[in-house]
Amino acid sequence: MSIEPPADAAAPQRNPKAPPPGERTTSHYEGCRGCGDVPGSLRVRSWVGDDGVSVISRFDVLEEHQGAPGLLHGGMLMTALDDALGTAYTQVTRSAVTARLETDFRRPVPVGSTLWLRSRVDALVGRKIYVSGEAHLGELDGEVAGTARALFLEVGVEHFLRHGRPEDLEALGASREVIEAARTAR
Numbered sequence: 001m002s003i004e005p006p007a008d009a010a011a012p013q014r015n016p017k018a019p020p021p022g023e024r025t026t027s028h029y030e031g032c033r034g035c036g037d038v039p040g041s042l043r044v045r046s047w048v049g050d051d052g053v054s055v056i057s058r059f060d061v062l063e064e065h066q067g068a069p070g071l072l073h074g075g076m077l078m079t080a081l082d083d084a085l086g087t088a089y090t091q092v093t094r095s096a097v098t099a100r101l102e103t104d105f106r107r108p109v110p111v112g113s114t115l116w117l118r119s120r121v122d123a124l125v126g127r128k129i130y131v132s133g134e135a136h137l138g139e140l141d142g143e144v145a146g147t148a149r150a151l152f153l154e155v156g157v158e159h160f161l162r163h164g165r166p167e168d169l170e171a172l173g174a175s176r177e178v179i180e181a182a183r184t185a186r
């Protein structure tokens with residue numbers, strides 16, 4: 001299925017509740033293994049770009065992210081890109097999930113390096129959010145190590161209530177009744 005936005009797609013409008021340019025964005029969920037501050041997380045950190053719509057993210061490539069000797073695993077780079085692109089959409093709308101993610105791997109990434117990711121929402125069409133980004137090696141305008149395009153689809157809180165693990169939802173404050181109601185709703 002295509003993730004090319006239609007030529008007449010609406011330009012993204014900044015969510016007035018989104019943090020201002022330069023500000024650090026919060027993790028979309030503290031248990032996230034992309035941006036949460038928990039064991040096993042890539043600890044991707046993001047800031048709002050100067051235009052208030054794009055996002056800049058930092059990913060420090062460590063020993064535990066290896067795929068080949070001394071080199072970053074491609075799946076880890078995809079995770080970092082998914083997370084960064086998933087943070088970019090929060091500048092425009094609140095909850096959405098990745099429906100499709102396409103990644104090109106351009107350069108091997110050594111362990112010990114830092115990747116700087118730039119991502120942005122390209123277009124919005126109904127629930128569809130078209131996002132793209134690049135990972136730069138060492139500095140913001142460093143060599144491009146990877147690029148990604150993704151389609152996110154807006155979902156309501158019921159998506160998480162219906163499909164998430166009950167104990168994790170309860171830890172976030174959702175009652176058993178609310179979770180049960182979401183699971184039995186048509």
Ligand SMILES: CCCCCCCCCCCCCCCC(=O)SCCNC(=O)CCNC(=O)[C@H](O)C(C)(C)COP(=O)(O)OP(=O)(O)OC[C@H]1O[C@@H](n2cnc3c(N)ncnc32)[C@H](O)[C@@H]1OP(=O)(O)O
Nearest residue numbers: 001002028029082086097098099100153157160169172174
């Ligand atoms: C107490 C509560 C706490 C809540 C706390 C919140 C926490 C906030 C966490 C945020 C999270 C972000 C974290 C990072 C990003 C992830 O990692 S998200 C996790 C990975 N992604 C997923 O798990 C998604 C799994 N997939 C799904 O759930 C469903 O397939 C989707 C994506 C919701 C779509 O299902 P649907 O809503 O039924 O939509 P559907 O009718 O199939 O498609 C709608 C349209 O999109 C198109 N489409 C759908 N899929 C595709 C595709 N793959 N390619 C192209 N087009 C597609 C369809 O063709 C259709 O097009 P039209 O016919 O309208 O033109």
